[in-house]
């Protein structure tokens with residue numbers, strides 16, 4: 296019987312790398328996507344030394360408009376059939392709305408909004424045909440909280456939650472589950488890329504942080520159990536529940552008084 300295959304974006308580091316190990320542990324072959332081929336090959340090498348799975352590394356810059364198109368051609372040329380998808384590649388821009396160039400905004404939208412959506416759209420038909428599919432779209436705790444200043448990131452991650460719910464709703468009964476995973480603070484390269492590592496670690500207590508392994512394992516278990524939303528960490532679940540019960544104007548006022556990454 297053919298072994299199931301998962302495609303993971305952003306597999307060269309952090310949560311994506313952790314997902315690669317967990318899917319391999321469950322006997323999935325891997326298609327690993329990110330820009331840094333050397334890092335993907337390191338991850339693939341480590342996994343193949345430990346598990347009997349195939350790992351294919353596909354370097355791609357998902358901020359390019361035709362990146363998914365090119366990926367689909369490579370999958371076809373290599374005869375790779377995808378049974379599970381982890382849309383995970385992502386980052387946040389630091390600064391106010393008008394600070395980054397429009398090109399930087401456009402790239403962020405392309406990676407986490409258009410890119411996630413297009414990968415679902417392109418990979419779902421063959422999942423429907425085989426009546427099996429598992430999709431994890433990595434959102435963020437911030438999608439479940441009042442929007443903090445400048446965070447277009449939050450808006451994108453909210454879309455990811457809604458898109459995942461819509462797909463899951465439509466695909467129910469066809470063997471497909473689609474989960475939005477909402478991690479809180481997670482030890483990865485995310486805050487280094489954003490340039491706020493020190494502020495993040497000094498402004499938020501240790502109990503709010505999780506390892507990428509824990510986040511990915513909870514995500515894997517949740518999608519396999521057919522859940523549509525998973526907020527990682529009891530503290531984060533409590534926080535989002537409490538804040539979402541406040542009137543919107545109060546949420547907005549609270550959020551305005553916060554700058555999560557101030558010195």
Ligand SMILES: NC(=O)c1ccc[n+]([C@@H]2O[C@H](COP(=O)([O-])OP(=O)(O)OC[C@H]3O[C@@H](n4cnc5c(N)ncnc54)[C@H](OP(=O)(O)O)[C@@H]3O)[C@@H](O)[C@H]2O)c1
Pocket residue numbers: 304305306307308309310311328329330331332334355356357358383384385386387406433434435436477478479480481482483484485486488507
């Ligand atoms: N860490 C947190 O606290 C946290 C909290 C909530 C949500 N998240 C979400 O979790 C997801 C994973 O982030 P992480 O924390 O694991 O961060 P990370 O360690 O920085 O990993 C980000 C991954 O995304 C890839 N990536 C970034 N831009 C890309 C592009 N243009 N094309 C292809 N791949 C790209 C990176 O690979 P290359 O650089 O090699 O391309 C890397 O593999 C993100 O969607 C993030 O928004 C993280």
